[in-house]
Amino acid sequence: MVIPATHSKEEIFGLLATIYDPEIPVVTIQEMGMLRDVILTETGCEVIITPTYTGCPAMGIIEHDIIELLKQNGVPEVRVTTSYSPSWTTDWMTSETKEKLKNYGIAAPIHSSCVNWLQPKSLAISCPRCNSSDTTLISQFGSTACKALYSCNSCKEPFDYFKCH
Amino acid sequence: MTPQEALFKYTLRLGDNALIQGHRLSEWCSKGPILEEDLALTNIALDNIGLAQAFLKYAADIEGKGKTEDDLAYKRPERQFYNHQITELPIGDFAVTIAKQLLISAFEVPLFSALSHSTDETIAGIAAKGVKESRYHFVHSRDWCYRLGEGTELSHSKLQQAIHDLWAYTGELFEMAEEDTILLVAGIAVDLEELRPLWKETVATVLTEATIQIPEDGTMHTGSRNGVHTEHLGHILAEMQYLQRAYPDATW
Numbered sequence: 001m002v003i004p005a006t007h008s009k010e011e012i013f014g015l016l017a018t019i020y021d022p023e024i025p026v027v028t029i030q031e032m033g034m035l036r037d038v039i040l041t042e043t044g045c046e047v048i049i050t051p052t053y054t055g056c057p058a059m060g061i062i063e064h065d066i067i068e069l070l071k072q073n074g075v076p077e078v079r080v081t082t083s084y085s086p087s088w089t090t091d092w093m094t095s096e097t098k099e100k101l102k103n104y105g106i107a108a109p110i111h112s113s114c115v116n117w118l119q120p121k122s123l124a125i126s127c128p129r130c131n132s133s134d135t136t137l138i139s140q141f142g143s144t145a146c147k148a149l150y151s152c153n154s155c156k157e158p159f160d161y162f163k164c165h
Numbered sequence: 166m167t168p169q170e171a172l173f174k175y176t177l178r179l180g181d182n183a184l185i186q187g188h189r190l191s192e193w194c195s196k197g198p199i200l201e202e203d204l205a206l207t208n209i210a211l212d213n214i215g216l217a218q219a220f221l222k223y224a225a226d227i228e229g230k231g232k233t234e235d236d237l238a239y240k241r242p243e244r245q246f247y248n249h250q251i252t253e254l255p256i257g258d259f260a261v262t263i264a265k266q267l268l269i270s271a272f273e274v275p276l277f278s279a280l281s282h283s284t285d286e287t288i289a290g291i292a293a294k295g296v297k298e299s300r301y302h303f304v305h306s307r308d309w310c311y312r313l314g315e316g317t318e319l320s321h322s323k324l325q326q327a328i329h330d331l332w333a334y335t336g337e338l339f340e341m342a343e344e345d346t347i348l349l350v351a352g353i354a355v356d357l358e359e360l361r362p363l364w365k366e367t368v369a370t371v372l373t374e375a376t377i378q379i380p381e382d383g384t385m386h387t388g389s390r391n392g393v394h395t396e397h398l399g400h401i402l403a404e405m406q407y408l409q410r411a412y413p414d415a416t417w
């Protein structure tokens with residue numbers, strides 16, 4: 001006997017689209033491109049997510065958030081699977097998502113095709129606060145795995161840059 | 166060795182290298198020479214641990230005995246670890262850590278780059294992430310080699326000594342074991358002999374720029390492909406596995 005699915009795929013996507021990235025609470029996991037697919041099963045669904053960085057500590061929280069939300073909404077069985085293929089890239093971010101990052105104080109990633117990874121200091125990253133392009137790379141490793149630390153020579157404020165990945 | 170055994174061991178090796186390297190780097194937590202370096206080294210450790218988790222999870226799937234990545238990390242004895250000996254060597258001072266990072270990341274960039282084209286989709290997917298992360302690791306250690314090499318007399322001599330001491334552990338990176346040969350035919354693994362000249366050129370370019378002499382290739386340490394390690398791995402595992410050994414299956 002086939003048990004009728006309680007929710008359509010679209011409904012589940014709609015619910016999941018409300019989950020925010022725990023480390024950047026202004027963008028959702030869907031906007032970040034971490035939500036890859038939903039597969040309906042006889043007793044619930046399987047949600048496929050992909051990590052931004054392999055060691056991203058937010059993945060465990062995101063998995064927990066997905067299961068909690070869907071269970072609250074009556075999906076009986078929820079399984080979350082991590083997929084590495086295709087490999088997540090910052091190039092998937094839309095310009096709207098990048099704008100949200102900037103308004104939150106994080107300089108958005110430059111498209112990977114424009115980046116020479118061997119020469120990070122040559123990147124022209126604009127300050128998200130004052131838009132000045134006169135900025136200095138302090139460290140390629142910042143407050144989280146996905147961010148680099150910069151300082152602005154115009155407004156003198158430090159800021160995060162979401163590294164191209 | 167069956168193809169499945171070869172794939173299991175190969176994936177374990179990739180996972181173990183990342184795990185032990187990450188564990189070593191995590192020793193810098195709160196001990197970095199400056200705040201930015203504390204963050205950098207622990208971020209790199211985090212990348213390594215993440216990569217280890219992905220590879221060991223896949224290894225557990227291949228083995229098919231219902232184990233998890235944590236079982237493989239915390240419940241295997243020393244002789245069943247296949248990480249390169251260079252990863253388990255003590256972090257030493259900052260110059261030793263930077264030298265280790267240079268030698269290892271200059272190997273990982275072309276390794277993961279090649280593995281991202283592996284016919285094994287899971288390995289290819291994880292490697293595609295690994296290559297992006299190891300590029301950041303390489304640039305970090307390269308730039309520090311320039312600074313230490315061309316810094317003071319003391320920083321120069323410390324880096325020179327570190328490169329000299331670690332050199333004999335680099336031969337192991339390119340050893341082709343039975344699992345490599347089996348998986349190479351299937352397009353899953355990489356021909357490590359092909360990576361060697363590339364690695365040598367990258368390392369030599371950085372060291373020359375940093376005014377550091379490149380050691381001669383002498384006798385190289387070997388053994389990790391067969392689970393033979395230096396005296397240091399046992400100490401790492403004693404600490405890393407303590408909780409799961411003392412309180413099996415303990416959870417947060």
Ligand SMILES: [Zn+2]
Pocket residue numbers: 127128129130131132152153154155156157
């Ligand atoms: Zn500014």
